[in-house]
Amino acid sequence: MTPRTLYDKIWDDHLVATRADGTCLLYIDRHLVHEVTSPQAFEGLREARRPLRRPNAILSVADHNVPTLNREKGIADETCRLQVEELETNVKAYGVPYLPLLDDRQGIVHVVGPEQGFTLPGTTIVCGDSHTSTHGAFGALAFGIGTSEVEHVLATQTLPQRKSRNLRVRFLGALPPGLGAKDLALALIGRIGTAGGTGHVMEFTGPAVRALSMEGRMTLCNMSIEGGARSGLVAPDDVTFAYLEGRPMVPKDDLWDAALTHWQSLRSDEAATFDTEVALDVSALAPQVTWGTSPQWVTDIGGRVPDPAEATSADDRQAMLRALDYMGLKPGTLIQDIALQAVFIGSCTNGRIEDLREAAAVAKGRKVAPGLRALVVPGSGLVKRQAEAEGLDRIFLAAGFEWRQPGCSMCLGMNDDRLEEGVRCASTSNRNFEGRQGRGSRTHLVSPGMAAAAAVTGHFTDVRQLMGGQ
């Protein structure tokens, strides 16, 4: 048999039909639904009088629009409230499992899916959200789709697809202490660019990936889309299986045994060939900080804001000039000299318990710099509860951080959590696009530890200098 990659295997396992025109119909095992990209899909289903094929293959939750303060009093913003109510009406009408706003298990879809055991190795998972790539951490083929495709999955449990190419990322060497998955992701995107993975599914390999926890792998796969790949994959191993066992929606007893046997076979064959290969030595990597309005514009904490005069093409120079103007930065400025007015810790990229522990370890016994606003938003109610059980909330509050209720929050600011024009923010989220965190806002992407270090010093600081506590 021809050697196959992990992606090839999952693809083959889900192929329903190949049409005469060459397009393939792929079966979708799991569908995550949230309030922003689903209303028009349910409307389409209703208008065409189509039934929903498999309600229990869906898990739904409101996350983008939800307030992170005083939620129990309801949603004050009318347009946000209407969208959440629309989701509640739709899931009720179609019998779709839903985690209500005040349920402890509510949170960001990409945090909730894995937490509940909805995300399983070898499955196909979709959601009307580009960061669905997160679930690839489990060895699932997971990708973001548009609303028309959401409707297509609701109606047929399948999607017409074209096969992507295989891209292997080999991280060479061990990651130095104080660095994590976010640094791996940003360094990779800095290398290949935001279109580097277009048309590909990326498989992440190498000792630095094997050494990551499941949460770290989720952070890495989450950022695949920022490298242009719709999906990222990490082959499942004992770390994966230990994370899964006992979660509410994970199979039990005999089914667990059968599943485990299958999951252990989910890896690329030794002789499998990849269309594209990228290798990156991470053994001397330093903490990463973005300086521009695209995640590919990144350097490390020892670096400087680059000079557009050194750009290799006129187009790049124009783009960099525009980015520096938007970001209010001068070429040659030391990254460490960039002062911040805000810090955001949270999102589907870095809103899990290990992220909060990493940030709290830096915040402990220190104070947020004067005049700086710092927000911590847990990725789910369960993350929040766990953090509170460990006393992390008290560490953050004592240091002057705000401690909020779970949701997407300031990653994209659809709720009230937005930055004012010109405000510079160190953010653990995934996008530093113009206007992403609020009109005219200036976002620098970093790891949770680096965000906390920026919060307590008021400028970018190498988190390794603050490790080991105050």
Next chain:
Amino acid sequence: MEPFTTLTGIAAPLLRTNIDTDLIIPKQFLKTLVRSGLGRHLFSEIRYDADGRERPDFVLNQPPYRAASILLAGPNFGCGSSREHAPWALKDFGIRAILAPSFADIFFTNCFANGLLPAVLPMEAIETLATVKGPLTVDLPAQQVRGGGHTFTFDLEPARKAVLLEGLDEIKRTEANLGDIDAFEARRRLNAPWLEIHTQP
């Protein structure tokens, strides 16, 4: 869906690289429950100032381009979020074809569901077309863009082309495979019973 065959219209040049979907339609406009009405918010943050007044230097605010039905753009157009609000906003404004050297995957797919043509042309061709005075013609059956004496051809997968030319409803197409889907599910229940969801969250 309205079929796409041949389009002749004004082409607006917006030759930036990495135009992301946040820029095409910012988050505050994603709270809608319908697909229509987003055209006036297209490129909102670069099209209007903080007080909501049009910025005269933005291309879509300038006379011939206000009526543009074609957009000329730089590489990696539509990167970022999966929001289908981006093609909805472009279409509602009146754009039916986007010509760029490359597109992000999700945006590219979303276009076809909405009768929009994303055509890939080399950057040099885009730059040439941006200098053409007067309308361009996008001829989908011939896979050509013509204007100012220039003709450029573009590649497009036949299945994608058919969807646009015939205005096909993808769900209706898939319903022809319902027997295959039933059979797949029956096989899966036998071969991978752990994938059935018995436990609600």
